Amino acid sequence: MAQPPSKPQQHEDEWETGTREGYEDRGAFRPPRVSTKQHGSSVLRTAGSFCIIGGILWAVYLITRGGDIISALQQNHGPVEVIALGVLVSLLGKYLRL
Helix, strand or coil, X not given: CCCCCCCCCCCCCCXXXXXXXXXXXXXXXXXXXXXXXXXXXXXXXXXXXXXXXXXHXXXXXXXXXXXXXXXXXXXXXXXXXXXXXXXXXXXXXXXXXX
């Protein structure tokens, strides 16, 4: 048996407008949201993260040992290359599935 559509309830507020905007009476139960699976390869993303962290730690070591940031990184390009490799691998891991 079909029920006729219910008439919206009239609510009286302090300003006597009779409506409440932005409010929806949904009830107590809400169905759970469907979780979405992340795309890409978690192995590549993890390897990229380790490369980035390793490059940062290596750069900090060189800077604290030598004192000058510019000269330390000009003499040794390794940390910058490792960080760039980590960024590249993590971006590939985001879009490629292995």
